[in-house]
Amino acid sequence: MHYESFGPSDLLKDLVKEYWVFESEDSTITQQKIIPDGYSEIIIHYRSPYRINLAGRWEEQSLLLFSSQIRRFFFLENTGKSGMIGIKLHPAAFFELFQKDVSSLTDRVIALDEIIASELVQLEAIKAGDSIESRVGMAEKWLESQLQNLHPQGVVRHCIADIFATHGMIDIDQMASNVCLSTRQLERLFKKVVGLTPKFYCRIIRFNYIFEVMKDHNDSWIRTALQSGYFDQSHFIKNFKEFTGEEPSNYGFDEVNLANFFLKK
Incomplete structure (x- = not known):
């Protein structure tokens, strides 16, 4: 393999x-x-x-x-x-x-x-x-x-850069204001170009950040949740299970598979 x-x-x-x-x-x-x-x-x-x-x-x-x-x-x-x-x-x-x-x-x-x-x-x-x-x-x-x-999409690229820079922890209304669009205008444009709403895309990027945080296996789940932008451990577990189908305590972070190859940068 x-x-x-x-x-x-x-x-x-x-x-x-x-x-x-x-x-x-x-x-x-x-x-x-x-x-x-x-x-x-x-x-x-x-x-x-x-x-x-x-x-x-x-x-x-x-x-x-x-x-x-x-x-x-x-x-x-x-x-x-x-x-x-x-x-x-x-x-x-x-x-x-x-x-x-x-x-x-x-x-x-x-x-x-x-x-x-x-x-x-x-x-x-x-x-x-x-x-x-x-x-x-x-x-x-x-x-x-x-x-x-090629037709570059400067507005969407700018928003994506902000999302990644904040690990998905950014206010959507503020992001829209930063590019001089209403929140609804940004949602329509972002979904057309990326395929998801900015809010849902932020959720995915914030979830992905968990795999960066988990490089330090000594962190508790509470610290991991807070560092990844979740307000509490239950919210963290709910989102993790939504995207993976598993609770974080059961997930094989060290397994050699395609999912970890893509997520563990």
Whole structure:
């Protein structure tokens, strides 16, 4: 089992958080839980496809996927040997690149060719790549070819920067005022570009901050809750369980799995 991540080029650093690769030679069917982390992704499978349980039923996925913003955990399982590369996009990037209202895609993992008409031959070629590095290089070249259509969303980018700077602990009304919009105007724009309301997005980023805080395993749950912006331990536990399906005391923070790979930075 091999996990690896790569940073983007300077040309793409405002659009791409990172590229990640997961490979496994073990074809034993294994379920993985995926937890919201605030990013959307383009995913390319170059070995066996995966099955997904997002809404109570299992379905086989396409090999080229767009995974939108999600609001709760879901499950994946392999159908054979695993090989996939993910392009983890900054929250506004998919809209900026393809001008697609992503609010209709929230909580969906969908075949990429169903939502964008741009040429996907370069991504298809990744399946035949001869190394991890070559596959990442092909993904980057494909993204660079899309830059001619880029429509940066300065207002939303500014708000996202504030959300991350405060670990999701920011007043939405004040954030709207900072960019000279009403709260309702900001909500409409943010949902169109990111896929979630600013308030819910803040909840996800605040939840993600727990994994930063938990790097120090000596902290009590009460201290962890307070440092992560929760008013009390019960509120903290309720939100943790909403996003993971588990109470924090039962969660395997040290387990080697996809969820921790993405959340434990």
